[in-house]
Amino acid sequence: MQQFAKLVQVISNSTKTNEKLSALSEYFATAPARDKTWVLALFTGRRPKRTVNTTQLKNWCIQETGLPEWLFDESYHTVGDLGETIALLLPPPTDRKAAPLHYWMEQLLQLDKADETTKEKFIKSAWSSLDESERFVFNKLITGGFRIGVSQKMMVNALAKTWDIPPATLSHMIIGNWDPREATIEDLLHLHTTGADASRPYPFYLAYPLETPPEELGPPEEWQAEWKWDGIRGQIIKREGQLFVWSRGEELITEKFPEYQPLATALPDGVVLDGEILTYSNNTPLPFQTLQTRIGRKTITRKQLQEAPVAFLAYDLLEWEAADIRDYPLSQRRALLEALVQQVRQPMLQLSPVISFTEWPQLAALREEARAHVSEGVMLKKLSAPYQVGRKRGDWWKWKIDPFTVDAVMLYAQKGHGRRSNLYTDYTFAVRDGDNLVPFAKAYSGLTDKEIAEVDSWIKRHSLEKFGPVRTVEPVQVFEIAFEGIAASNRHKSGIALRFPRIARWRKDKPVSEINTLDDLKRLLEMHRG
Amino acid sequence: MITFTNSGLYCAAGDFYIDPWKPVTRAVITHAHSDHARFGSRYYLCEHATVPLLKIRLGQDINVQGISYYESIYFNGVKVSLHPAGHIIGSAQIRIEKDGEVWVVSGDYKLENDGLSAPFEPVKCHTFITESTFGLPIYRWAPQDQLFAGIGQWIDDNRQLAKASVLLAYSLGKAQRVMQHLQHKTEKFLVHGAIANTQEALVQSGWKLPPIEHITPETPKSAFPNSIIIAPPSADVSWMKKFSPYALGICSGWMTVRGNMRRQNADAGFALSDHADWPGLLSAVKATGAQKVYVTHGFSSVFARYLNEQGIPAEEVVTAYGEEENGNIVNN
Incomplete structure (x- = not known):
């Protein structure tokens, strides 16, 4: 835990990408194997299930410190972070214990079915065995969310450096469904090179905002324009007879959108679509607010399905006939996509239409009408470009309307x-x-x-x-x-x-x-x- | 015995102010920091060691009288004496007595002996006016030996990479304390002009301080690798450019909270303060035996409420102390 606490400290204090990267690579080179997997999981947003809630943490801290509740609250408002507030308020440890990160993680997960007394006993004894910086990370492990300035890209680069694998390949290897309790990073990399996981999505290619006049992008005929949708970016995967829906936040959300289920039979095997999850009715997208009624719900009611029906506006094809076609130019991927959508003929699978234009000023004028299309502006994609990994300048731009x-x-x-x-x-x-x-x-x-x-x-x-x-x-x-x-x-x-x-x-x-x-x-x- | 006026803490019976923020006739000064020692008063009274510091800050021509700790002076029958506050060199708590009633104004204080300022001593009183800069239980300082060991380790790490270590510390008080405790790490410290000026005034009054060199435009670049550079929090990043490669560390109680540290874009933060932490404030208040406490600058409403709940009647008082620190959180 000490090593992990140190890593968190170095990373969160540093403002320099290189320093963070070298701290991460050093950690991956020296940490216990099972700790590494946890770090990968935690820093790529795979937060384990929360087994203790924040109210419990707060109450136990109040018991341990004897402070009145209002004073705990004042401290919390000033610190702005519950885990850190508790770490600072607790008295110094009385029973120092050195245990690795994975020990604490596994102990925490085991609390899932435990009763309140067992949880309390475990958390309090953990607090009394950890110092302030370890307690801080321990509390953050419980409450979730290490917002310390480690991007997915940085994790990928650190791992790529440690294992000598090209970053684009590696970022595909670590995406998707895996459990840090079951595999070491080495297993994971090996497992994924053999392609065993049918649900595994591709890393999304993300656009940069266009801040210069579009004329600087060159001749208009080299570009494809589409409306920029205000929904949830997603991937629909059909492999081995199964359908998987992923959000850009790398969350598997298949169950949330039962509308897509017919695609499990309608789509051929070995297909991955990139597009937008939108509420959609009468050939028109509905405002984002309607989609909000669908997010975060565990069960979807019939009423919701009627009032906020969901469609998928596809704009890219990443896998076709079980082959990764991200290297194909967009023009070719688009042609395959159009043919596929036409062949499937399902109302919930729509093409995100291409906006036809011949001159930049013409597109600029069309962009002014974006709101009438329930869109946020225009996307520009280079027709000759492959589908890249992560946020990269050059081939994809988002050109939003003024707010x-x-x-x-x-x-x-x-x-x-x-x-x-x-x-x-x-x-x-x-x-x-x-x-x-x-x-x-x-x-x-x-x-x-x-x-x-x-x-x-x-x-x-x-x-x-x-x-x-x-x-x-x-x-x-x-x-x-x-x-x-x-x-x-x-x-x-x-x-x-x-x-x-x-x-x-x-x-x-x-x-x-x-x-x-x-x-x-x-x-x-x-x-x-x- | 003391009223809280627009000009500051006023003792009508003795007709003097303590740390007034507006010009007055007679000002008794707890210590030479600029939010406590302000320009424009006719007569100043302070501890001997504060005199030269007051002069470099307010002008050589001010009318200032120095007295020793524990020495008594009478204003119109009001007995005034100064007692060590442990905050910085010359810092004093001000004890006022009339007809057997005793009030103490703490100024700024800390309980740990920093090796330079006369160590804090609790003074029994009926009414205690205390600061509360760090009046929240999240503020609990580590012993300074531990903090300086941490800073020393950081310097060693920087030297491994042939980097200079730039430490931001308030030019009066914190800077001297830092150099005092790190003097075994270097033959001489390289310092910013503000710190060189303070040092000169202190050395002239007989203080023995570790050797320094004032950084000027003529200082060769070769002087910087591996060096320890001390600068005030107001020092500009562009001024530091020529030290590259360097690492920046901040010495301030505010560095306790990670977010504060990250906001400063520094490489390291050390929670080293010349103010009392939460346990320090509590034990200081209790040691005075005061029946009534007024709480000035800092988390005053919080600390006053907590004291009341502990059975010590306390009230918050609004002052102009600590104000300059709002824009610059590094000073404490």
Whole structure:
């Protein structure tokens, strides 16, 4: 555990990719085999099932420290991370014990069926045997999510370096379904080179935002344009008679979308499709909000299936007749894809249409109509390019339409997490409705570090409450809020829900009397109702 | 005996202020940090060691009187004496007595003996006015020997890679403490101008401090590899460019929380503070035996509430102390 804690410390402190990479490679070269597998699993988002919940952790910490609950809460609001708060609050260890990472992981997983007393006993004894930095990682293993700046790409590069395998090959080897309890990394690499796992998806190719005029991309005839969909990026796999659906977050989500089941028979074997999971009705995508009703549900009701039916808008073919065809140029993959979709003829499998255009200004004009197509903009893909791995510049670009913007006033503030610890960075904004202010959006991003420091200092001097997580502030600071979409909502007081709201800029020049009104938002909603 | 006014902590009976943030006639100063010792007052009173520090910060021509720890001075029948606060060189708690009633103003303080400042001593009083910079139970310092061993190890690691080690430490107090405890690691420290100035003033008053060299535009690049460089938190990254390759470490109590450290884009953070940690604040308050506690700058509402729950009547007081640190969290 000490070695892992050290690794986490080095990686989270470092701002340099090279340092992180060499810390990872050194870890992979020296750590116990079963620990390595766990590190790979944890750093590629394979979080084990949570066997102890955060309320239990908090309560046991309060018992161990004898602190009042409000003081625990104040500490937590300042630190911004539960696992770290607990690690800092607990008294120093009384019974130091050195055990490897996989020991702790396996012990934790075994708690799954244990009763509360057993869990409590185990966690408390673990705390008393670990030092502060080990406790921190131990708590993070329970609560999940190491957001310490290790990207999938970095993991792949570190492993590629250690095992001397090309990164593109390696990233395909570690994707998909595997259990860190059952295999060492070496097994995994071997197993996957023999291709034993029928469900294994391909790493997604991701586009960069286009920030220069499209003219700089060269002649228009070298490019394919499609609408950019606002759904869930996914892969549909048909192998060995079985159907698998993967999300871009590498989650196997086959069960969530029963609509796709007919494809298990309709699709030929040895096919992998890349495309967008969208709610879709009468040949038109529905707003993202409708898809949200399908995400996160374990069981899908008949009503949901009727109100938010799902289709797959396919835009690429990665495997055909059981052969990896990612090296084919897009033009060729597209031709195969079109033939396949036509042959399958299933209503839930649609082609993502190609937008035909001959000149860049023509496409620019079409892009302005993106919202009418329930789309976020335009995708540009080079016809001669292969399907690459990860986010790479050059062949795929996303050219999004400009967001909506409104001016709003800050009403509430909350402290942030991670590197925003002890800073007020999470804000709630309001628009005017007659004499009232109506909160309509929360935003966390968009300000520079310097602006955050300034806003934070203002909030600390102008808030009404002294305790608890939320500060009500004097409604005077005006911000321009940008967002991608707007929908009616009965879950919000304002009656609207925004898609991806963020701060565009701080309008120090604007008085609160000049902010937008709820009527402005409602008009926007009317104009863009699907 | 003390009221909280717009200009600062005021003792009407003796007609003097303690660490006023606006110009006044008579200012009693706990220590020379700029949020406590401000410009413009007519007469200053402080501990002897603070006098030269006050002069380099507020001007050579200020009217300042130095007295020793434990020495008493009377203002209109109010007895005033200074007692070691252990925060930085010359730092004092201020004890005020009239008609048998005793108040103590802590200024900033820490309980651990840093080897330079006169070590903190609890002073019995009826009313105690305490700081609360680190008044949350997450702040619990490791013993300084352990911290400096960690810093020493970090320097060794940097030297393995022929890197300079740049340590950010507040120019008055923290910088001297860091050099004092790391002097076995180098023949001389390379320092920023702000630290060189402080050192000069201290050496002139007879302090024996480890050797330093002031970094100037003429300092050759060959001086930097493997060196230990001490700079104030305000030092610019562009100023450090010429030290490359170097690693940046920050010495501050705020480094306890990982997110704070990551925000600074430093290579290492060491939770080394000249303020009391949570257990330190609690034991200091209890040792005074005070029946009433006023809590100033820091997590004042939290600390006051906790003291009340512990049966010690406490109240939060708003002051201008610690304000300069808002923009720059490294100073503590």
